[in-house]
Amino acid sequence: MTAGCGRAVRMIICALVGAVMSGAAQTADSGACPPEAAETRAVADIKSADEVSLEDGSSARLMGIQTPRRRDLPTAPIGWPPEAQAVAELNRLLANRTILIAEAGGFRDRYGRRVIHAFTAGEPKQWLQAAMIEAGHARVSALPGETTCLRELFLLEAVARAKRVGLWANPAYDVRAARDARALAALIGTFQLVEGWVSSVSRRRNTVYLNFGRDWRWDFTAAVDLRRAAVKDAVAARLQALQGRIVRVRGFVERRNGPFISLASPDAVEELPEGAAGR
Numbered sequence: 001m002t003a004g005c006g007r008a009v010r011m012i013i014c015a016l017v018g019a020v021m022s023g024a025a026q027t028a029d030s031g032a033c034p035p036e037a038a039e040t041r042a043v044a045d046i047k048s049a050d051e052v053s054l055e056d057g058s059s060a061r062l063m064g065i066q067t068p069r070r071r072d073l074p075t076a077p078i079g080w081p082p083e084a085q086a087v088a089e090l091n092r093l094l095a096n097r098t099i100l101i102a103e104a105g106g107f108r109d110r111y112g113r114r115v116i117h118a119f120t121a122g123e124p125k126q127w128l129q130a131a132m133i134e135a136g137h138a139r140v141s142a143l144p145g146e147t148t149c150l151r152e153l154f155l156l157e158a159v160a161r162a163k164r165v166g167l168w169a170n171p172a173y174d175v176r177a178a179r180d181a182r183a184l185a186a187l188i189g190t191f192q193l194v195e196g197w198v199s200s201v202s203r204r205r206n207t208v209y210l211n212f213g214r215d216w217r218w219d220f221t222a223a224v225d226l227r228r229a230a231v232k233d234a235v236a237a238r239l240q241a242l243q244g245r246i247v248r249v250r251g252f253v254e255r256r257n258g259p260f261i262s263l264a265s266p267d268a269v270e271e272l273p274e275g276a277a278g279r
Helices: 003-024 081-093 128-134 150-163 181-185 232-240
Strands: 039-048 051-054 059-062 098-102 114-120 191-197 200-204 207-211 221-225 246-256 258-263 270-272
Touching: 039 081, 059 128, 081 128, 114 128, 128 150, 181 258, 200 232, 207 232, 221 246
Parallel strands: 059 114, 221 258
Antiparallel strands: 039 051, 039 098, 051 059, 098 114, 191 246, 200 207, 207 221, 246 258, 246 270
16 A cells, blocks of 8 residues: 555544544443453354354354345355455454353343353453454444444444455445435345435434435435433434434335335434545
8 A cells, every 4th residue: 555545544534433423422321342241151163253152052143243144235146255254254263262251231132142242262352343343344233222332333343444444345335325215225135334414304203214315205214213212302302403414324224115224223323524425
């Protein structure tokens, strides 16, 4: 990389970090991050880039990240390289087959897997979520109940994305434009990051809708479920203030009239400075 390219990357990274910090300043405190590990377990098998089998026969999934899968692209070939690379990276990190676990809420997903934050054993101890994101082998996710440490993980992802490392070098993982409803409609069922101008915001009972176009029957929409919010009206007001702003949202694309993403938490909405969309 030339010196000029290095400076350009640093400038992009600073802009992205500033954008994330601006948005994160409006979110609830995520608490101590990463959370403290409370137990040590032997790893019996690495089942995927974000799931392991433990010595006691249980399975555990890494909280808050989405690792590459062949299903990420409808036309992806068998042996999808980003998936294979991510699995190889987790194998490398867990070479001694020992894991330190912090459950951060202590719940199981619908498949009965423990949902955890985790660390490598030994020195240097590495936070697995951070290591996978920094290397470009995972994107930040925000499923219901899995929003611990979003602020910190967004920062790490912003840097990896600016450097175009790992999956970020693959066009399949480009950040999508909210205005391109036709392209998003072709990605139904896949996990995507989407950026764009919020043209209007509306609320219906416990749901706030971020509309990215004039016609909700065709254009892209994202929705925030307020049922988990401690102070619903305050959260709704913060989201309504995003009208006319550029934001980034993420999740699985559905079809509800036009393309649609359901957001588990208002903290999953990243407000970006003007001109930052598309980076």
